Amino acid sequence: MLTGDKPIFQQLADHITAEILKGTYPEESQIPSINEFAEFFRINPATANKGINILVNQGVIYKKRGIGMFVATGARAILLDEGQQGFIRAFISPLVNEASTLGLSKDDVLAAVTDAFEAKKG
Incomplete structure (x- = not known):
């Protein structure tokens, strides 16, 4: 396992x-x-x-x-906080850096993320 x-x-x-x-x-x-x-x-x-x-x-x-x-x-809160901070370090920060490199605006990235969330719902 x-x-x-x-x-x-x-x-x-x-x-x-x-x-x-x-x-x-x-x-x-x-x-x-x-x-x-x-x-x-x-x-x-x-x-x-x-x-x-x-x-x-x-x-x-x-x-x-x-x-x-x-x-x-409080264990769940500790784990959620650590998980969220880890997610930001592992995914959000690199996403923002790459978007900046590619000339994408904050609004472009937010729209793409919103679209991805909407697609997941459907």
Whole structure:
């Protein structure tokens, strides 16, 4: 289930992030343990731990010693903000730079984006 160009621990962190954003793991709900993730994805528990620690360091997940791991209050907002900022860096900034290079105006770009959104609806 975890395949791709990214390291496995990052793929696990991305998987958990997606599940939080989808609502599979609501805020303050318990998530599977490191060993459960390791078993499910057939990965080393140390690799699973590394992926989960990414989210712990972001303040998205917290550990209750002896009880388990839980989604933090505000985790969805943190992930949405980080995702939106990442989207802007990865797509919007290069789009604006390329549009400028090609002589497209802000209105041209906005019209093209609006058309794309409208086409997606239909």
